[in-house]
Amino acid sequence: MAAVTKDLVKYNAELQEQKEKAEDVDFKMITFSLGGKDYGVDIMNIKEIAKADKFTYVPNTAYYVRGVYNLRGDIIPIVDLRAFFHLPAENREIENMLILRIGDRVYGTIVDKIDKVVGINSDSIQPPHPIFGDINIKFISGVVEKEGNLYIILDMVRIFSISDEEKGKRLPEAPDVFFAPSSRAGEPAAVAQAESALDFIRQSLPALKRFYPGPVNETWLRARYAEWSVGRSGEALQLRDAQAADEFLARFFSPFVNSFWDDEYAGQVKAILPDLSSSQIQVWNPGCGKGYETYSFACILKERYPASHIKIWANDSDIMTISQAPNMLFDLDEVPEYCRAHMVRGVNGYSFNQEIKDSILFEYHDIQNDNALPDLDLILIRDMLSFLPVENQEKLQAEFTEKLKHRGMIIMGRNEELPGPSWRQAAKQPVSAYTRRD
Numbered sequence: 001m002a003a004v005t006k007d008l009v010k011y012n013a014e015l016q017e018q019k020e021k022a023e024d025v026d027f028k029m030i031t032f033s034l035g036g037k038d039y040g041v042d043i044m045n046i047k048e049i050a051k052a053d054k055f056t057y058v059p060n061t062a063y064y065v066r067g068v069y070n071l072r073g074d075i076i077p078i079v080d081l082r083a084f085f086h087l088p089a090e091n092r093e094i095e096n097m098l099i100l101r102i103g104d105r106v107y108g109t110i111v112d113k114i115d116k117v118v119g120i121n122s123d124s125i126q127p128p129h130p131i132f133g134d135i136n137i138k139f140i141s142g143v144v145e146k147e148g149n150l151y152i153i154l155d156m157v158r159i160f161s162i163s164d165e166e167k168g169k170r171l172p173e174a175p176d177v178f179f180a181p182s183s184r185a186g187e188p189a190a191v192a193q194a195e196s197a198l199d200f201i202r203q204s205l206p207a208l209k210r211f212y213p214g215p216v217n218e219t220w221l222r223a224r225y226a227e228w229s230v231g232r233s234g235e236a237l238q239l240r241d242a243q244a245a246d247e248f249l250a251r252f253f254s255p256f257v258n259s260f261w262d263d264e265y266a267g268q269v270k271a272i273l274p275d276l277s278s279s280q281i282q283v284w285n286p287g288c289g290k291g292y293e294t295y296s297f298a299c300i301l302k303e304r305y306p307a308s309h310i311k312i313w314a315n316d317s318d319i320m321t322i323s324q325a326p327n328m329l330f331d332l333d334e335v336p337e338y339c340r341a342h343m344v345r346g347v348n349g350y351s352f353n354q355e356i357k358d359s360i361l362f363e364y365h366d367i368q369n370d371n372a373l374p375d376l377d378l379i380l381i382r383d384m385l386s387f388l389p390v391e392n393q394e395k396l397q398a399e400f401t402e403k404l405k406h407r408g409m410i411i412m413g414r415n416e417e418l419p420g421p422s423w424r425q426a427a428k429q430p431v432s433a434y435t436r437r438d
Contacts, residue, residue, distance in 0.1 A: 025119035030098065031151055032111040035087040039111075040118065040144070040151040047099040047106060049114055056199045069108055070203035071099065075238055078108040084159070085136075102160040109156075118151070120144055125153065197237050198225050201248070204238070206389075208245040211252075214390040220252060220415035227251075254382045254414045255430060258289050260336050261296040265430065267338075270300045272427040273378075274409050274435065280309045281377045284403075286367040287384035288314035291325030291360075297380055298356050299339045313373060315365040325362045327351075368392045376403045383413035401436075410434045 029040035030049070055067035055078050064083035068075050078097070082090060090112065097108045128140035141155040202221070205211040213221050228248060229237060239245045255265055281301065288294045294314040301310045316322040329349035332340065343350045351357075365371075368388060379400060385393050400410060401422055412418060412432040417425075427433040 024121050027122040027125070028117055028119045029151070029153060031115040031118050032098070033113045033115065034081055034111050038149050038151050040153045041098060041156055043117065045100050045102065045156045047101040050097045050099055052095050052097055056203065066110060068200065070207060071106070073204055073207040074106060075200050075204065076106045076108050078110060080110045100156055100160070102157055107160055118146055120146055197229070198222070200237070201225060201239055205245060208239055208242050209249060210387055211249060212386060212389050212393065214393055215419040216393055216416050217386045219417060224248065224251060252383070252415050257383070258292060260292050260339065263336050263338055266296060266300055266336065268431050269411065270304055272431055272433050273304050274407055276305060276308070276377055276407060278308060278377060280311065281305055282374050283310065283312040283378045283380065284373055284376050285312055285314045285380045287381060288316050288325070288362070290321050291328060291362065293380070293382070294325070294360055295339065295352060295356065298359050299342050302342065302356070303338070310359040312360045314360055314362045315367055317364070317366040319364045322362050322364045326357065367396065371399060373403060375405050377405055377408045379404060379410040381410065381412060383416065385416055386413070404436060406436060408436065
């Protein structure tokens with residue numbers, strides 16, 4: 001009996017020792033599978049976990065570089081670990097990515113399946129053994145067993161900090177990825193390089209400034225990139241933050257945003273307006289902002305079509321701005337000459353007369369939703385389409401086709417186009433305008 005008790009005490013002591021050792025967790029790792037085996041990465045190297053199904057091709061990168069990825073405005077290179085370790089390829093509809101921070105750089109790695117966080121005692125990590133022949137042993141920091149699973153712990157710092165001699169054969173630094181000397185098959189190198197750099201900018205603008213590249217602004221975007229790339233290379237070509245994106249977009253906007261149009265610009269708009277004989281002219285001005293543009297246009301229309309009744313639907317999705325537009329007061333000195341004949345003096349300043357006010361219906365409305373409007377003679381939508389997702393740009397263009405009358409006109413931003421066979425450009429600079437081709 002005494003011997004049994006002694007054995008039981010010894011057994012309990014061993015269990016307690018194992019439990020205490022197991023609870024002494026000083027190393028945590030993210031575990032994942034790759035080619036049927038389990039791996040781990042030091043959690044201190046993990047920035048986040050993500051999923052993606054689209055990467056941008058970059059010419060002349062290593063065989064295991066899938067391309068680059070826009071991570072909320074940061075352009076990062078993406079490495080497929082299956083390819084890196086020469087494992088059989090596998091089709092993945094949605095890519096599982098570990099986003100790693102190595103020093104001051106961020107990389108993405110594609111794996112098969114991300115599992116969980118596992119905590120271990122670092123003393124339980126064993127040195128790597130040549131038995132793991134499918135992976136170069138220098139990229140393994142150790143192996144460990146946990147709950148019946150054997151995990152191979154990868155040394156991500158070593159993988160992404162290879163020597164300069166190896167770098168040309170392996171992973172390019174993110175800024176250098178723009179200007180590799182080769183190209184897509186059949187494409188001149190310079191063209192492929194420029195397209196790759198431009199793809200970075202296309203991906204960055206929606207994240208940084210909600211500007212959506214597409215057919216509406218493609219011509220301007222390419223011309224602006226040609227200017228932007230002069231004297232810049234590598235990392236300087238990227239839009240790394242909102243300030244750089246603002247600088248890139250500075251030349252995009254039409255004149256007199258959030259201010260009255262001056263006399264010259266107003267005259268240029270007036271000169272392109274079509275001959276309309278209707279007794280009532282229906283106008284839509286989405287994205288009217290504070291109302292300066294709408295008031296400018298209303299004054300021009302009263303002069304251009306004096307015998308017609310003007311009705312303008314002016315919409316904006318900023319409720320504070322649109323609610324103040326109908327009751328704005330001005331100093332006469334800030335009002336252009338062509339507007340002054342349509343103003344009256346009040347106790348606290350000048351405002352537009354009742355005829356102009358009655359011609360405008362300022363409404364809070366998001367044009368990405370349904371737009372209940374009659375058939376239209378004129379649409380004034382300067383610069384706004386480019387700040388809508390491309391699918392919503394296309395939706396609005398379809399509405400334009402449906403709603404605009406035969407002799408009607410759309411006035412766009414000066415650097416925007418209305419693509420498609422249905423439209424004919426009636427004016428280009430400084431006012432971009434389109435009429436129906438049919």
